[in-house]
Amino acid sequence: MTLIRHTSIIFILAFAFVQAEDSLPDVKFVPLNSLTETAENQATEPASSSATSAPYTAEALPQEDSAQTPYGLPRELMPLWDSLTIKQKAAQMVMVYLTSSQFIIENEIGGVLITGQHLRSAKRYLNTMAEIDSGLRIPLVVATDQEGGIVNRLASYSDTWRGVPSALEMRRMDSTDIHSLANKIGSALKELKINMNLAPVLDPSKDSRGKNSFMEESRRSWGNDTTNAFKVRAFVKGMSENGVVCVSKHFPGYDSWTNSDHQIAVSATPRAKIAKNVSFFKTLANDIPVTMMSSVSFVRISSRPAVFEPKIVKMARDMSPETVILTDDLWGVSLRAWISGNERVRSKNYPAKDFRKLVRTALMAGNDMFMITYSSKAVEMINYLDALSKQSKYYRQRIEESAARILKMKYKAGIIK
Numbered sequence: 302m303t304l305i306r307h308t309s310i311i312f313i314l315a316f317a318f319v320q321a322e323d324s325l326p327d328v329k330f331v332p333l334n335s336l337t338e339t340a341e342n343q344a345t346e347p348a349s350s351s352a353t354s355a356p357y358t359a360e361a362l363p364q365e366d367s368a369q370t371p372y373g374l375p376r377e378l379m380p381l382w383d384s385l386t387i388k389q390k391a392a393q394m395v396m397v398y399l400t401s402s403q404f405i406i407e408n409e410i411g412g413v414l415i416t417g418q419h420l421r422s423a424k425r426y427l428n429t430m431a432e433i434d435s436g437l438r439i440p441l442v443v444a445t446d447q448e449g450g451i452v453n454r455l456a457s458y459s460d461t462w463r464g465v466p467s468a469l470e471m472r473r474m475d476s477t478d479i480h481s482l483a484n485k486i487g488s489a490l491k492e493l494k495i496n497m498n499l500a501p502v503l504d505p506s507k508d509s510r511g512k513n514s515f516m517e518e519s520r521r522s523w524g525n526d527t528t529n530a531f532k533v534r535a536f537v538k539g540m541s542e543n544g545v546v547c548v549s550k551h552f553p554g555y556d557s558w559t560n561s562d563h564q565i566a567v568s569a570t571p572r573a574k575i576a577k578n579v580s581f582f583k584t585l586a587n588d589i590p591v592t593m594m595s596s597v598s599f600v601r602i603s604s605r606p607a608v609f610e611p612k613i614v615k616m617a618r619d620m621s622p623e624t625v626i627l628t629d630d631l632w633g634v635s636l637r638a639w640i641s642g643n644e645r646v647r648s649k650n651y652p653a654k655d656f657r658k659l660v661r662t663a664l665m666a667g668n669d670m671f672m673i674t675y676s677s678k679a680v681e682m683i684n685y686l687d688a689l690s691k692q693s694k695y696y697r698q699r700i701e702e703s704a705a706r707i708l709k710m711k712y713k714a715g716i717i718k
Contacts (some may be wrong), residue, residue: 481540
């Protein structure tokens with residue numbers, strides 16, 4: 302309780318400081334329940350580290366209890382953690398559309414997004430990944446959305462993968478067949494250096510009126526409740542056996558018919574139905590270490606998009622304190638439009654003031670990893686997070702908390718070896 306009161310005071314001071322720079326929609330503080338040390342113990346700036354130093358390995362370190370380490374980090378990771386600056390920790394929070402190896406290495410990015418465009422030029426893509434592997438100190442999260450059906454990135458790599466069953470088709474299969482299929486897909490992703498699959502889709506197949514949802518009509522949903530949880534586990538297991546981490550999405554359950562990538566999407570789903578949708582995510586929280594937030598506004602809870610609403614992000618966090626909370630694309634039109642209050646946002650000439658507000662709002666809501674497809678903005682994002690960390694201990698703690706979750710996830714998944 303003392304830590305919560307102390308952190309709340311820090312938050313109030315930080316909030317007042319930043320308000321002087323530019324205005325921010327009202328944000329309620331979410332307690333940092335996973336902290337194990339006080340802010341004073343975290344205040345010293347760690348030594349800088351070169352981006353081109355040898356890749357980190359924990360193999361030679363002893364296996365010890367992590368109860369007394371900051372943020373519950375395994376002791377195997379402490380030499381790495383202590384060597385990182387706050388800016389390097391902030392960089393771990395960024396997942397960006399893959400461009401050049403030089404860009405990723407210079408900025409020490411934590412994750413990259415891979416699309417069909419990359420896989421159509423597989424040789425060039427693999428050369429880029431090899432350069433990154435040799436030059437980047439902390440291994441990347443390499444993510445793609447290989448759901449199956451209409452969301453099938455492997456089809457761009459090889460015609461062999463055309464016709465991969467959709468979630469709707471897979472949920473009608475026997476769990477043994479699902480596992481076998483997922484194992485084959487996971488093996489193909491592994492060959493392509495991909496270690497994260499932005500799937501499964503746990504959005505409901507029925508909306509609050511009992512009609513087929515947008516995700517069901519798209520054949521992307523794994524069902525309307527926990528009935529198919531054992532089949533989802535078969536899918537997840539097949540991936541994990543190949544070192545591929547799965548991501549559940551889009552919390553707390555996308556049931557709007559509006560495409561939130563392109564315009565502000567609103568759902569009037571009653572709280573009871575939202576709770577039912579959340580139960581699917583919660584049932585699988587111990588099986589799936591990463592959860593992606595929705596960009597839909599669930600107006601029975603808040604007018605904010607879910608990814609910006611602390612109460613909804615906290616619902617995801619409460620499922621498991623170790624879950625990494627991932628945003629959808631923060632460069633999406635709907636999110637930028639909501640931040641700026643301008644429904645006609647289209648241009649890449651987005652005001653810097655609004656972009657700072659977008660980053661800060663995502664951070665204060667409690668998200669851990671920020672996806673952005675406009676690559677050059679990733680640098681601006683990292684620099685701003687670094688600046689926030691110097692304005693107050695509260696922001697520093699938020700950044701460190703998220704960076705620690707990401708590093709723990711990478712370590713447990715075998716990405717950091």
